[in-house]
Amino acid sequence: MEVRTRMAPSPTGEYHVGHIRTLMYNYAFARKNNGKFILRIEDTDRERYVPGAVERIQDVIKMMGFEWDEGPGVGGEYGPYVQSERLDIYKKYAEELIAKGYAYYCFCTEERLEKLREKQKEHGVSKYDRHCLKLKKDEIEKNLKANVPRVIRMKVPDHEDVSFDDLILRRITINSDAVDDQVLIKADGYPTYHMAVVVDDHLMKITHVMRGNDWVPSTPKHILLYKFFGWEPPKYAHLPNLKEVGGTKKLSKRFGSVSVYEFLSEGYLPEALNNFLMFLGWNPGTDKEIYTLEEFIRDFSIERIQPTDLVAFDRQKLLWMNGLYIRNTANADLWKKLNAWSEKFDFYLHGKNAEKEKVFAVLDLIKDRMKLLSEYNSLAHYFFEDPEIEKDGLYSYVSDEERGREILEGFKNIYSGVKDWSTPVIDKISHDFISKRNYKPKEAFMTLRIAMTGETATPQIFDILGILGRETVLKRLGSALNV
Ligand code: GLU
Ligand code: ZN
Numbered sequence: 307m308e309v310r311t312r313m314a315p316s317p318t319g320e321y322h323v324g325h326i327r328t329l330m331y332n333y334a335f336a337r338k339n340n341g342k343f344i345l346r347i348e349d350t351d352r353e354r355y356v357p358g359a360v361e362r363i364q365d366v367i368k369m370m371g372f373e374w375d376e377g378p379g380v381g382g383e384y385g386p387y388v389q390s391e392r393l394d395i396y397k398k399y400a401e402e403l404i405a406k407g408y409a410y411y412c413f414c415t416e417e418r419l420e421k422l423r424e425k426q427k428e429h430g431v432s433k434y435d436r437h438c439l440k441l442k443k444d445e446i447e448k449n450l451k452a453n454v455p456r457v458i459r460m461k462v463p464d465h466e467d468v469s470f471d472d473l474i475l476r477r478i479t480i481n482s483d484a485v486d487d488q489v490l491i492k493a494d495g496y497p498t499y500h501m502a503v504v505v506d507d508h509l510m511k512i513t514h515v516m517r518g519n520d521w522v523p524s525t526p527k528h529i530l531l532y533k534f535f536g537w538e539p540p541k542y543a544h545l546p547n548l549k550e551v552g553g554t555k556k557l558s559k560r561f562g563s564v565s566v567y568e569f570l571s572e573g574y575l576p577e578a579l580n581n582f583l584m585f586l587g588w589n590p591g592t593d594k595e596i597y598t599l600e601e602f603i604r605d606f607s608i609e610r611i612q613p614t615d616l617v618a619f620d621r622q623k624l625l626w627m628n629g630l631y632i633r634n635t636a637n638a639d640l641w642k643k644l645n646a647w648s649e650k651f652d653f654y655l656h657g658k659n660a661e662k663e664k665v666f667a668v669l670d671l672i673k674d675r676m677k678l679l680s681e682y683n684s685l686a687h688y689f690f691e692d693p694e695i696e697k698d699g700l701y702s703y704v705s706d707e708e709r710g711r712e713i714l715e716g717f718k719n720i721y722s723g724v725k726d727w728s729t730p731v732i733d734k735i736s737h738d739f740i741s742k743r744n745y746k747p748k749e750a751f752m753t754l755r756i757a758m759t760g761e762t763a764t765p766q767i768f769d770i771l772g773i774l775g776r777e778t779v780l781k782r783l784g785s786a787l788n789v
Contacts, residue, residue, distance in 0.1 A: 309341030310513050313367075313374075314503065316348045317359030320565035321366045323619070324518065324548045324557065327583040331545065332516050333372055334599075334606040344510060345377030347388040348503070350496045360388075366566045369650075370576045371599060376510075384510040389502050396497035399505050399535070400458045400490050408534040409490060412438040413449050413456045434459065434487045458491040460500075460531065468526040473543040473608050475519070480526045488527050500524060504531040512540045516608075519544035519615060543608050546587045549616040562621055571651045573679030574624070575643065578631035582624045586617045596630070629677035637666040640673070647679045656683050656690045664689070667773050671765040689773060692782060693760025697789050703752035711787060713750050714757055716743060718783040721776065729772035736768065757786035 311332040315325060336343040345367070347360055364378065376382025386392055403409035414422075414437055426432055439461065441449075449456065466482040490501035497505070507515060522544050532539040550561050557564045563572060569579055581597050589612075590597075590605045597605075632640065641662070648655035657665050672685040687693075701710040720739050724731060740750045755767045758779065764770060771779050 307513060308511075309336055309339035310344060310511050311336040311341065311516065312344040312346055312507070312510065312512050314346045314348045314506075315363045316351060316354070316499075317356055317363060318351060318354040319356055319359060320567060321363045322557070322564050323566055323569065323579070323583060326367075326370055326566050326580070327548070327586050328517060328545055329367065329372060330580060330583060330599075330602070331588070331606070331611070332514075334603045335514060335516065335608065336375075337603045338606055341513070342375040343372075344382070344384075344512070345374035345380075345387065346506060346510070347378060347390075348499060349388060349390045350499065350502050352494060352496060362567065366570075369570060370566065370580060387510075389497070389506065392502070392506070393495060393497070395509070396491060396501055396505055397495070400497070400501065403460065403490070403531075403534055404458065406534065407461070409458050409460050410439050411441075411446055411450070411456050412459045412487075412489075413441075413454050414438060415455075432486070436487060439487075455493045457489045457493055459487040460490050460527070460534070462487050462527075462530060468529050470525060470529050470539065470542060472522075473514075473541055474611050474613050475522070475544055476613075478522065478525070480523070482526070482530070485526055485530070500527050500531070504528050504535075504537075507540055508532070508535070508537045514543065514608075515540045516543045516545055518547050520547060543611065546612055546614045546617045548586055548619045551618045551620050551622075554616075557619055570647075571680075573647060573681065574628050575631050575635075575679070578628040579624070581631070582627050586619065587611050587614075625677050632676050632679070633673055637669045637673075638662075640669055641665055644679055644682055653680070654683065656686045660690060664773060671769055671773070675765075688759040688761065688764075689770070692785065693758070695757060695760055695786050695789050699760075699762075700753065700756050700786060700789065703756075704749045709749075710753050713745060713753050714783055714787055717750075717754055718780060718787070721779055721783070724776060727772070727776045729768045732771050733768040758782055 313325075313329040313332055315321060333343050335341075345364075347363075349355060349360065360378070367374075374380060376384065377387045400409060404411070412434070414434075418437075419434075422435055423432060438459075462482050462485045464483065467479050468482055468485070469477060469479040471477050488500055489498050491497055506512075525542060525544075529539055548557050549555060550558060553561075563569045566579070570576065577598070580599060580602075584597055584602050585595075588606065588610055591610060635643065644655060645658070647653070648658070657668065668686050668689045672682070675685055676682060697707070701707050704710040704713065716739060717736070720735055721732070724735065736751075736754075737747075740747060751767055752762065755764060755770075756762060758767070758770060758774065774782075
């Protein structure tokens, strides 16, 4: 039997990092077993539908390096893969359930249901009271003819243990008395998630469903529906959800980005983000921490997923890992990524049109400090643009302005005579100069650094001077002396 997994996003908002983690597990499992990975759009909740979300989700999934074998834009044997294009299918199957006595029409008005909920609140329950289950055949016919607004509800059996064997959480049993007569088809003709997910997973021949464990309480409804239809359910594996370090619930914007798009726009590399997300629920049982997607596919197994409720999303660790990936990326590749990133997210990029040789020399100097692509500009700006210097800052490492000017004049003089402009040469003559004049290294080199870069924390100043070139250095010394 071919392994077939799926990811079934709802276009109700942004695609979150937790979604990509779940997608990656489904993707890896399909790839590892030479199976198929399917993308299905679950857009049946018209109230929460966000225009543009379908496109955004697909864009994000592609940016993260995943492709699907069947789904929107790709097609496949079991399409359409967008639920709003399958309404007739759900209707047909819901009517089949009615015919078999596993579902019924409900004509209750919103007011009636509201009153019911109010009354039930006092007793701490919340379940449909099956008012419409008692309707006579001719009453139902009459209502249907008159087109009275209606939904279709599933008829959940009484006092029945519903069990399934989760591949991660083992056997789970929930008594049917805890399950409401779930609406299957809403008044607008759209199916609910529960109806659509069962019909589609069956028709699309999905063999394994990995999803967040917040869906565990819904699974008995799905199991019952499979039973009503006489279908074999897929294997379920419910995954831990993500939470903030120190938090008890899900990820929160208060702590930083949550959506994948935001993380990418901040300058996280997809490879680093994927690597980090792989470990949120799974680990290889070794101390290998750096994983490509290929390696993950090779080593992934459902058995090694933690049967826990929540796993911590350690933002510091993610940042560290991103820095590591940036450090380990060759300059040419990193420059390509920076260009693609700045174009995609519409950010300015210093040195965009500069010579590659210069850019690569700059990257060599700043790469170790760069944890995010977005930090590039603030680390690299002075290599490509003259800094803005203020007098106060410029002379803050010398006793007074006069001494500072003397130092800068001195550097200007010795540098203007240098023919062979290179880092070791500048290093040597600069040191010779300050010892001859008895300047302290700190006062001299900090003043020089500020004049050259406008910053106090930079890489080695002579490396910077080497890249800037003699002309620029002399020009900047001149401007600094003019402020
Ligand atoms: N559309 C559901 C969601 O957005 C899919 C849940 C499932 O995988 O069954 O989470
Ligand atoms: Zn009713």
